[in-house]
Amino acid sequence: MSKYIAAAIAAGLAALATSYGNAKVISKTVESMARQPEIAGTLRSTMFVGVGLIEAVPILAVVVAFLILFV
Structure with missing residues (x-):
């Protein structure tokens, strides 16, 4: 369960940082x-x-989130 939360936080913070940037x-x-x-x-x-x-930041964050979920 905690890996789902970690993936969501990683993707969410990347999206926020990208929008600010x-x-x-x-x-x-x-x-x-x-x-x-x-x-x-x-x-x-x-x-x-x-x-x-x-924009490369959230793409990499989604990749990391998938790695967290499936590895």
Whole structure:
């Protein structure tokens, strides 16, 4: 029973951390675009790379949760 709780906590905390990280990255990018609209394209590209890297965290957490459940 405890391994189910551990898996749920791992996936849940990863989702919370990811949402916080994405919110920070996107808000700072929008703020920077408002300050310097001429480099909006570069900022947008960099933001997509950052968000993609941040999104890897919950994917890995789900893999770890499955490993906890089935190993």
